[in-house]
Amino acid sequence: xxxxxxxxxxxxxxxxxxxxxxxxxxxxxxxxxxxxxxxxxxxxxxxxxxxxxxxxxxxxxxxxxxxxxxxxxxxxxxxxxxxxxxxxxxxxxxxxxxxxxxxxxxxxxxxxxxxxxxxxxxxxxxxxxxxxxxxxxxxxxxxxxxxxxxxxxxxxxxxxxxxxxxxxxxxxxxxxxxxxxxxxxxxxxxxxxxxxxxxxxxxxxxxxxxxxxxxxxxxxxxxxxxxxxxxxxxxxxxxxxxxxxxxxxxxxxxxxxxxxxxxxxxxxxxxxxxxxxxxxxxxxxxxxxxxxxxxxxxxxxxxxxxxxxxxxxxxxxxxxxxxxxxxxxxxxxxxxxxxxxxxxxxxxxxxxxxxxxxxxxxxxxxxxxxxxxxxxxxxxxxxxxxxxxxxxx
Amino acid sequence: xxxxxxxxxxxxxxxxxxxxxxxxxxxxxxxxxxxxxxxxxxxxxxxxxxxxxxxxxxxxxxxxxxxxxxxxxxxxxxxxxxxxxxxxxxxxxxxxxxxxxxxxxxxxxxxxxxxxxxxxxxxxxxxxxxxxxxxxxxxxxxxxxxxxxxxxxxxxxxxxxxxxxxxxxxxxxxxxxxxxxxxxxxxxxxxxxxxxxxx
Ligand SMILES: [Zn+2]
Numbered sequence: 207x208x209x210x211x212x213x214x215x216x217x218x219x220x221x222x223x224x225x226x227x228x229x230x231x232x233x234x235x236x237x238x239x240x241x242x243x244x245x246x247x248x249x250x251x252x253x254x255x256x257x258x259x260x261x262x263x264x265x266x267x268x269x270x271x272x273x274x275x276x277x278x279x280x281x282x283x284x285x286x287x288x289x290x291x292x293x294x295x296x297x298x299x300x301x302x303x304x305x306x307x308x309x310x311x312x313x314x315x316x317x318x319x320x321x322x323x324x325x326x327x328x329x330x331x332x333x334x335x336x337x338x339x340x341x342x343x344x345x346x347x348x349x350x351x352x353x354x355x356x357x358x359x360x361x362x363x364x365x366x367x368x369x370x371x372x373x374x375x376x377x378x379x380x381x382x383x384x385x386x387x388x389x390x391x392x393x394x395x396x397x398x399x400x401x402x403x404x405x406x407x408x409x410x411x412x413x414x415x416x417x418x419x420x421x422x423x424x425x426x427x428x429x430x431x432x433x434x435x436x437x438x439x440x441x442x443x444x445x446x447x448x449x450x451x452x453x454x455x456x457x458x459x460x461x462x463x464x465x466x467x468x469x470x471x472x473x474x475x476x477x478x479x480x481x482x483x484x485x486x487x488x489x490x491x492x493x494x495x496x497x498x499x500x501x502x503x504x505x506x507x508x509x510x511x512x513x514x515x516x517x518x519x520x521x522x523x524x525x526x527x528x529x530x531x532x533x534x535x536x537x538x539x540x541x542x543x544x545x546x547x548x549x550x551x552x553x554x555x556x557x558x559x560x561x562x563x564x565x566x567x568x569x570x571x572x573x574x575x576x577x578x579x580x581x582x583x584x585x586x587x588x589x590x591x592x593x594x595x596x597x598x599x
Numbered sequence: 600x601x602x603x604x605x606x607x608x609x610x611x612x613x614x615x616x617x618x619x620x621x622x623x624x625x626x627x628x629x630x631x632x633x634x635x636x637x638x639x640x641x642x643x644x645x646x647x648x649x650x651x652x653x654x655x656x657x658x659x660x661x662x663x664x665x666x667x668x669x670x671x672x673x674x675x676x677x678x679x680x681x682x683x684x685x686x687x688x689x690x691x692x693x694x695x696x697x698x699x700x701x702x703x704x705x706x707x708x709x710x711x712x713x714x715x716x717x718x719x720x721x722x723x724x725x726x727x728x729x730x731x732x733x734x735x736x737x738x739x740x741x742x743x744x745x746x747x748x749x750x751x752x753x754x755x756x757x758x759x760x761x762x763x764x765x766x767x768x769x770x771x772x773x774x775x776x777x778x779x780x781x782x783x784x785x786x787x788x789x790x791x792x793x794x795x796x797x798x
Contacts (some may be wrong), residue, residue: 237797359745360745363744363745364745364749366712367710367711367712367745367746367749368711370711370712371711374711385717388753388756388757389711389716389717389753391752391756392709392749392750392752392753393711393749395749396748396749396752397754399748400745486658512613
């Protein structure tokens, strides 16, 4: 997929910008805080429905304005021209149009433009909480198949409902407690149904990621150590054992996962009633990352952590490209964090992507040939100045 | 804040579903400008509906009499009950013309966040009907969202010991959507392809 044209109106530091983008690499060059990241953020917002920096659309609208507009024109791998327009507001609801038609639910526009963004914040995938790793997987899956985002939202909703019910019925006894148990069971069934779907999708994603992550890491790192990606279910041994056994196919069957989850809920039922909170399910799971024999979290050096985070993101390219279009790759401020060897390796890895947008404060940090755009803040507004194409060397 | 009557009107309008504070203000000032007879017609319509419309004593659908027209219709099959959340769902299903049984309106779905448990819904009345009427099949047509699904699951658990077949409308309905918004064709198809619940 290629992002051919990008238009921003009242988005972050942009009042009005219009930009044609070629295939291959485009490097946005300029000192910090000029608006380079804002541009990638806008593309990411159209691709995934959210920003990698903030929750909600409010901060994306230029200060003093009520509405901002991001318009993307793209060409799919089979040559189809498509258009996505997202109107973001500070207060009111967003309006999203795909190919000139309003969409009923904003989620329908997710994944029309496919992009993989790597930003310094992504270091948390390696260094952060289990929640950061779950979010990484879920965002990937939502972009791969919009139905996942819907199932994930339903699971969150069912979880909130069940937690509320557990909390309220904590001090009940006798027949009131028995009556509550029937209602709790109805909600458990929802968590099992939705949760097993999430589980199957996440496990499939981890299985598909494992190979490419290992390969991408070896391409980047100094020492060719093996990288491991494993899914650890909070439903405990039962599910993990199931995973070992059924390791043949890429996508595990949902039914045995549902059975294992249901069994796990039965096991913790008493504790859940006592504590008033849901203790098992995809919201408590962990994605375990290892480098060599050691867990990446806590043991990886700065360079290793960066390489692994980057490898995870570059590998998502393969998971997405497996079904549908090859995504556009966005690299925000990455090269400056790497040493010269890793910079060269990353530049080499970029060659297999159709289109890469890169931001950098220092041009010399990016050993990529391609298009250059100067990004400057003038009177509080970002100006984009594409350089005339350099002659091929 | 506005004075007395105007603010009262804004407050009342703001309590309506789907009406935010800004819309409430806009509607209130619109009402201030309309002619006397127009305002009277609106007020009368509200009063008349409150005076003459009530809930059917048998199925909790809206009704002008003690029992609604569907419950009184001898051509409707008493062996089949379709369980829905709201009276508007009855309307949506009636429009498909696929269904010839009777209804039971729960008055909502189980939602702990909103403080709605089984006791807040007409579930006790449903169990009574299953005991007293010649019901052979219950079609659960609660909304295809998590609350609707949980309510369906709760009902099927409750009815396991009763001698009645419990089915659920087949999906194919928009995910997370209200039954109300399902187009008639999909809803008609859902009836034909309903699936067995529980067991
Ligand atoms: Zn009735």
